[in-house]
Amino acid sequence: MSSVLTVWGSPSAVSRTGIVAAHMSDRLEAAGHQVDRLAVRDLPAQALLHADFADPAIRAALDRVEKADALVVASPVYKAAYSGILKAFLDVLPQFALRGKAVLPVLTGGTPAHVLALDYALRPVLTSLGATHVSQGWFVHDQYIHPADGDGPDRVDPQGTAFLDELVDAFADGLDGARGIPA
Ligand SMILES: Cc1cc2nc3c(=O)[nH]c(=O)nc-3n(C[C@H](O)[C@H](O)[C@H](O)COP(=O)(O)O)c2cc1C
Incomplete structure (x- = not known):
């Protein structure tokens, strides 16, 4: 068993990224x-912006x-980059x-035009932070993410997350229980 921290960065209270x-x-x-699950919006804004x-x-x-040992890093696409x-x-x-950590990146967004933000924007910063392994990530389009409403709780459409699920399973299988580095 490895310990994984899921971090997502959306300012929205109802966050599609949070659902994914x-x-x-x-x-x-x-x-x-x-x-372990960490929503960046729950951190004190002033302390964060002042790097306190x-x-x-x-x-x-x-x-x-x-x-x-490993992280999932998730963000909405904002202005063609991460948030x-x-x-x-x-x-x-x-x-x-x-x-020494493995990282699985994921983005949500409203247009497939920005799918590559994962590789040109998010991946380089994760690499620069020293991630030992940044797995193949995925972009989930908004149309597959449904915040809770009168019809039920938060949900994602399997057709929009089928490949993401495969990536998550491969990531899970690869964690070796030591420092999360895929075997
Ligand atoms: C300020 C802002 C900028 C956005 N820019 C883009 C964008 O450039 N490309 C894109 O695909 N989606 C864009 N979107 C749509 C969001 O990425 C999308 O709705 C995402 O799922 C929102 O996630 P959230 O609910 O977790 O914030 C933008 C949304 C906002 C509010």
């Missing part, structure tokens, strides 16, 4: 891993990153915070 992140987290837990490392909530969040709130969080991490 929860779906992935549930799947990783079902595969036997221990999953003395703030207890910021310190606790950095600690959760350090303790994780500013996720960047604010990545910016307070130590330079090589992801060294």
